[in-house]
Amino acid sequence: xxxxxxxxxxxxxxxxxxxxxxxxxxxxxxxxxxxxxxxxxxxxxxxxxxxxxxxxxxxxxxxxxxxxxxxxxxxxxxxxxxxxxxxxxxxxxxxxxxxxxxxxxxxxxxxxxxxxxxxxxxxxxxxxxxxxxxxxxxxxxxxxxxxxxxxxxxxxxxxxxxxxxxxxxxxxxxxxxxxxxxxxxxxxxxxxxxxxxxxxxxxxxxxxxxxxxxxxxxxxxxxxxxxxxxxxxxxxxxxxxxxxxxxxxxxxxxxxxxxxxxxxxxxxxxxxxxxxxxxxxxxxxxxxxxxxxxxxxxxxxxxxxxxxxxxxxxxxxxxxxxxxxxxxxxxxxxxxxxxxxxxxxxxxxxxxxxxxxxxxxxxxxxxxxxxxxxxxxxxxxxxxxxxxxxxxxxxxxxxxxxxxxxxxxxxx
Amino acid sequence: xxxxxxxxxxxxxxxxxxxxxxxxxxxxxxxxxxxxxxxxxxxxxxxxxxxxxxxxxxxxxxxxxxxxxxxxxxxxxxxxxxxxxxxxxxxxxxxxxxxxxxxxxxxxxxxxxxxxxxxxxxxxxxxxxxxxxxxxxxxxxxxxxxxxxxxxxxxxxxxxxxxxxxxxxxxxxxxxxxxxxxxxxxxxxxxxxxxxxxxxxxxxxxxxxxxxxxxxxxxxxxxxxxxxxxxxxxxxxxxxxxxxxxxxxxxxxxx
Numbered sequence: 303x304x305x306x307x308x309x310x311x312x313x314x315x316x317x318x319x320x321x322x323x324x325x326x327x328x329x330x331x332x333x334x335x336x337x338x339x340x341x342x343x344x345x346x347x348x349x350x351x352x353x354x355x356x357x358x359x360x361x362x363x364x365x366x367x368x369x370x371x372x373x374x375x376x377x378x379x380x381x382x383x384x385x386x387x388x389x390x391x392x393x394x395x396x397x398x399x400x401x402x403x404x405x406x407x408x409x410x411x412x413x414x415x416x417x418x419x420x421x422x423x424x425x426x427x428x429x430x431x432x433x434x435x436x437x438x439x440x441x442x443x444x445x446x447x448x449x450x451x452x453x454x455x456x457x458x459x460x461x462x463x464x465x466x467x468x469x470x471x472x473x474x475x476x477x478x479x480x481x482x483x484x485x486x487x488x489x490x491x492x493x494x495x496x497x498x499x500x501x502x503x504x505x506x507x508x509x510x511x512x513x514x515x516x517x518x519x520x521x522x523x524x525x526x527x528x529x530x531x532x533x534x535x536x537x538x539x540x541x542x543x544x545x546x547x548x549x550x551x552x553x554x555x556x557x558x559x560x561x562x563x564x565x566x567x568x569x570x571x572x573x574x575x576x577x578x579x580x581x582x583x584x585x586x587x588x589x590x591x592x593x594x595x596x597x598x599x600x601x602x603x604x605x606x607x608x609x610x611x612x613x614x615x616x617x618x619x620x621x622x623x624x625x626x627x628x629x630x631x632x633x634x635x636x637x638x639x640x641x642x643x644x645x646x647x648x649x650x651x652x653x654x655x656x657x658x659x660x661x662x663x664x665x666x667x668x669x670x671x672x673x674x675x676x677x678x679x680x681x682x683x684x685x686x687x688x689x690x691x692x693x694x695x696x697x698x699x700x701x702x703x704x705x706x707x708x709x710x711x712x713x714x
Numbered sequence: 715x716x717x718x719x720x721x722x723x724x725x726x727x728x729x730x731x732x733x734x735x736x737x738x739x740x741x742x743x744x745x746x747x748x749x750x751x752x753x754x755x756x757x758x759x760x761x762x763x764x765x766x767x768x769x770x771x772x773x774x775x776x777x778x779x780x781x782x783x784x785x786x787x788x789x790x791x792x793x794x795x796x797x798x799x800x801x802x803x804x805x806x807x808x809x810x811x812x813x814x815x816x817x818x819x820x821x822x823x824x825x826x827x828x829x830x831x832x833x834x835x836x837x838x839x840x841x842x843x844x845x846x847x848x849x850x851x852x853x854x855x856x857x858x859x860x861x862x863x864x865x866x867x868x869x870x871x872x873x874x875x876x877x878x879x880x881x882x883x884x885x886x887x888x889x890x891x892x893x894x895x896x897x898x899x900x901x902x903x904x905x906x907x908x909x910x911x912x913x914x915x916x917x918x919x920x921x922x923x924x925x926x927x928x929x930x931x932x933x934x935x936x937x938x939x940x941x942x943x944x945x946x947x948x949x950x951x952x953x954x955x956x957x958x959x960x961x962x963x964x965x966x967x968x969x
Contacts, residue, residue: 611813618810689804691803694803694814695818698790
């Protein structure tokens with residue numbers, strides 16, 4: 303893989319823009335809590351936008367350089383304009399549809415809109431964050447010129463991870479204040495997620511340690527397994543098929559086991575997380591009966607009833623409501639764009655596509671997943687699309703987390 | 715008898731506008747409570763505060779012993795709400811809408827089907843059971859919202875102008891249903907402009923004006939408070955308590 307020069311073009315040290323971006327975002331979020339401090343908020347907003355434009359420009363150059371995809375300036379501008387139009391086209395109707403919440407102040411409605419397009423499932427967010435670390439390492443490795451650069455890169459990534467979770471908590475806190483729901487179980491969810499991530503990292507490190515001590519097929523299998531461990535189940539299935547197609551049985555077996563591990567793990571975590579929703583034993587029931595219910599989770603339907611209800615409702619709406627259908631279709635654009643980019647790269651690279659360089663594969667897979675994540679966030683978190691029905695949802699005895707889950711799950 | 719609804723010095727400000735000012739009421743279980751007031755008096759705000767849709771500036775709303783601010787989900791599980799404007803999903807049929815709401819409240823499928831059929835029959839919506847909600851008239855939408863509010867068998871029912879846009883036949887059917895509910899111990903809090911209905915149905919009435927509670931009690935107690943005669947109607951009492959002066963002269967071009 304050719305070294306990437308884009309970061310060297312900048313006078314700033316690598317990672318500085320990311321660090322600045324997340325610090326600005328956090329500062330902006332903190333100031334948002336104090337609506338009287340308008341002037342510093344404006345300054346933060348301008349700085350944030352400036353920083354964001356620099357980041358986008360740099361990332362685009364980096365993407366081009368890595369994928370050898372040459373876009374001329376007109377195509378680049380068209381791509382950006384299309385993205386801006388798509389986002390504005392999705393945000394606008396969402397905000398307008400929150401007119402049912404007109405009893406809330408304007409900033410409440412804006413925050414509600416923002417939350418609804420930016421609140422992915424926390425498990426999904428966690429998986430994305432796990433992808434970011436190897437991705438950043440893979441992308442920045444050729445650029446590393448000193449240990450300090452590596453420290454900044456990894457430190458920045460961890461900071462992004464932590465701050466993204468903090469930002470999510472802030473958003474949930476704001477949503478809670480807006481809709482007056484009970485305190486969500488977000489902290490429990492984050493703790494469980496971090497525990498799983500930590501376990502995955504420990505297992506991965508342990509297997510890598512084994513690999514250095516010997517080189518037989520078992521450790522190779524373990525290494526293969528460890529490599530695919532941090533990725534989403536969506537990556538496992540295509541990777542499994544590719545391995546089978548290429549006759550790499552070891553890789554196929556490792557991906558299959560990864561897929562099973564993820565499925566069982568997510569099933570268990572989902573059951574654990576929604577235990578209170580699946581079964582609501584009466585208050586008079588003893589602890590023994592509650593334990594029995596927990597035990598039955600393994601054979602329980604995987605979806606809590608409210609989530610299933612939203613799922614079924616979304617299916618009806620997709621068939622009948624032209625607006626929902628059009629928004630859903632537009633939301634697929636990022637994925638289609640990425641797939642198109644993949645086809646172009648493949649045509650340019652020929653049969654050697656993705657085979658010699660793991661970094662390109664990681665980059666493409668992560669990009670595709672991110673595009674899917676973006677599309678699910680934009681397409682399915684639009685609670686403004688609920689129109690008058692939004693009040694039905696808000697008045698129902700359902701945690702907001704389950705509402706978001708139902709909306710997202712439909713697309714998934 | 716237990717207290718179903720209790721508010722302690724409930725206050726709500728929208729910026730500089732005081733929508734509700736230190737409102738304290740108590741409603742016993744199984745009572746039919748009427749909430750009266752001119753337009754903009756704060757009736758809808760009061761219901762929204764009690765159902766957790768709005769957060770009070772100060773004061774405490776308590777429903778069935780649960781603090782609405784501390785335990786909103788527990789409250790929502792036990793109450794039904796009919797808004798002033800029907801909130802439905804336009805692209806669902808009434809049958810699907812009731813199924814959807816039933817699932818949100820965690821009811822079993824068979825139970826949902828049984829209750830939906832009964833409620834649709836009760837509200838005379840059977841013929842429109844498979845039409846889309848957007849094709850229903852205002853009255854039908856209102857009835858469907860009432861059916862959805864009843865599907866989980868609530869202990870307290872909040873009704874905001876439930877009879878607006880409903881024809882006399884359906885109005886009678888709804889009154890019968892509401893009366894039966896209160897006989898079964900369900901508490902109903904209803905805001906309405908139709909004083910005759912309130913006078914006939916409600917066991918207790920509160921009158922609110924500019925966010926202030928100006929009277930609470932039975933019709934007889936309100937008459938006493940307004941220093942009105944025994945033959946005076948609720949309308950007379952209401953106008954006296956809100957100190958409304960009848961407009962004189964009428965329209966100038968009509969003179």
